[in-house]
């Protein structure tokens with residue numbers, strides 16, 4: 001079954017013949033394993049040049065080929081969950097050349113996007129949306145009397161989210177909806193899978209022998225006329241009930257088939273061909289391997305889940321930090337602080353919704369396994385679970401990416417903040433994240449958090465401030481959020497000692513004239529540089545809530561123009577808080593709000609994106625200069 005391990009061949013002959021799935025369908029089925037080799041080699045080479053989500057893509061090469069070969073795409077709709085496994089799909093749907101610009105500035109996205117191709121039926125990147133979206137498409141076809149299929153391809157990690165179950169619950173109840181759910185089970189999330197669902201899937205895997213026998217039976221059953229088929233199917237369920245409990249997917253009303261080997265085209269093709277003819281909700285369980293065909297990724301699928309550019313013959317040097325360029329990252333500062341804090345306070349418990357590596361919790365998980373909770377892709381549950389722990393006197397720290405916190409908004413308001421519970425959120429990836437792009441930028445957290453009562457919001461401007469703020473937030477008796485960006489900061493080495501910071505107090509970092517720059521968090525560095533250029537006052541505001549009203553009024557009294565700087569949407573963010581304070585005080589000072597514009601920002605290098613939207617130093621200076629123009 002395993003095929004390629006070598007770098008890309010420059011003359012990938014079958015691949016050369018494919019500009020679209022229509023070309024793919026002209027190949028003989030017997031040629032497809034060779035195509036899979038070529039495609040896999042191409043992906044290894046291509047991702048080594050651009051960076052990207054390697055392991056998941058290598059695991060879905062055969063499945064992608066089989067789906068486009070059997071189904072009439074794009075008429076039949078494939079919805080890829082998360083969409084981090086769509087590189088083979090991109091190549092087969094006319095974007096082979098464009099892969100050179102994958103995740104690069106102005107290049108194609110690392111995820112499916114409707115604006116990129118007709119074959120990208122639904123934009124994804126936040127997980128567990130595929131079944132809902134595909135169900136909507138299947139229902140649209142049914143309502144219009146159109147004969148086409150909708151297929152959701154969802155991973156075992158993504159399957160653990162509540163939203164996937166909400167969709168199953170709905171879909172299994174609509175008997176004549178032509179929905180096919182394909183569970184791509186590689187027994188991995190980003191990290192090893194967790195939870196009872198995972199155990200259920202493992203039990204299904206261990207029932208292979210039974211299922212193998214069942215598959216043969218199914219081929220026979222499918223050739224029977226419908227009434228006899230139905231009777232036989234019920235008999236089969238009865239027999240199965242005696243052998244092993246029904247799969248939970250059958251209990252949800254799906255016809256469950258599998259598990260089958262997702263790298264074996266000889267199994268995949270006939271199974272999909274059969275499924276294509278079946279009506280009603282179908283569920284196919286395929287087993288794949290993350291990193292399949294690239295030995296280094298097979299051996300360490302976590303390291304190769306998401307990679308920067310690398311030398312594919314040597315692989316990624318383990319331990320190389322691709323996010324901070326060799327400097328200490330905010331994520332590492334959080335991870336170290338968490339362990340230090342846990343050592344001095346036994347009440348500390350830490351929660352991650354499936355982001356152990358990305359959130360810097362590997363060491364904590366190892367050193368404090370009893371106080372570590374990976375709850376799966378379940379942001380909503382993570383917050384309310386933390387609230388429950390806090391009710392009983394524990395001190396939960398929920399580490400969460402800004403973009404994924406969007407999922408848990410009501411849980412934070414209703415379960416944490418309203419009850420004033422001391423749940424601390426360590427919000428990583430706040431601001432622009434770079435190559436993942438619009439779906440992953442932490443663009444909105446200040447806007448959606450600033451309006452919530454009881455919450456204290458910390459914006460560290462450098463690494464040491466981050467450590468001290470994490471400590472201060474943890475010690476605070478109420479809900480707190482510390483937001484910090486992806487990667488490294490100004491390079492200020494954190495002090496080992498931890499001390500409380502005065503809550504709601506900013507500081508003046510540079511005294512100048514005429515213009516005052518009010519920097520929030522990650523914008524301090526550029527504010528100081530811009531301040532030097534024009535001899536402006538620079539304040540490190542530190543808090544968005546409570547905001548330092550006294551400092552704002554003081555700056556307003558001594559300057560002609562206040563400029564707020566934040567790596568968050570300008571609308572509703574920190575700058576809006578500043579203008580609100582000034583408005584309430586009745587001060588007619590001019591304010592220029594600089595932050596993320598009112599549009600979704602694409603992927604690309606962080607510095608390029610900053611230049612594009614004018615958050616770099618020249619951009620800031622230009623906006624200030626314009627503000628002083630007579631008619632501005």
Ligand SMILES: Cc1ncc(C[n+]2csc(CCOP(=O)(O)OP(=O)(O)O)c2C)c(N)n1
Nearest residue numbers: 056125126127155156157158188189190354
């Ligand atoms: C709502 C949400 N939370 C977290 C993530 C981060 N994330 C991306 S892929 C992934 C693991 C997905 O596992 P699985 O669905 O099994 O796919 P695999 O990576 O194994 O191919 C996670 C947690 C996300 N994309 N969306």
Ligand SMILES: CC(=O)[C@@H](O)[C@H](O)COP(=O)(O)O
Nearest residue numbers: 082084125306358433436486
């Ligand atoms: C697809 C997904 O959601 C994650 O894999 C994400 O790309 C990780 O981002 P970081 O690289 O910033 O951890």
Ligand SMILES: [Mg+2]
Nearest residue numbers: 155156157188
């Ligand atoms: Mg998986």
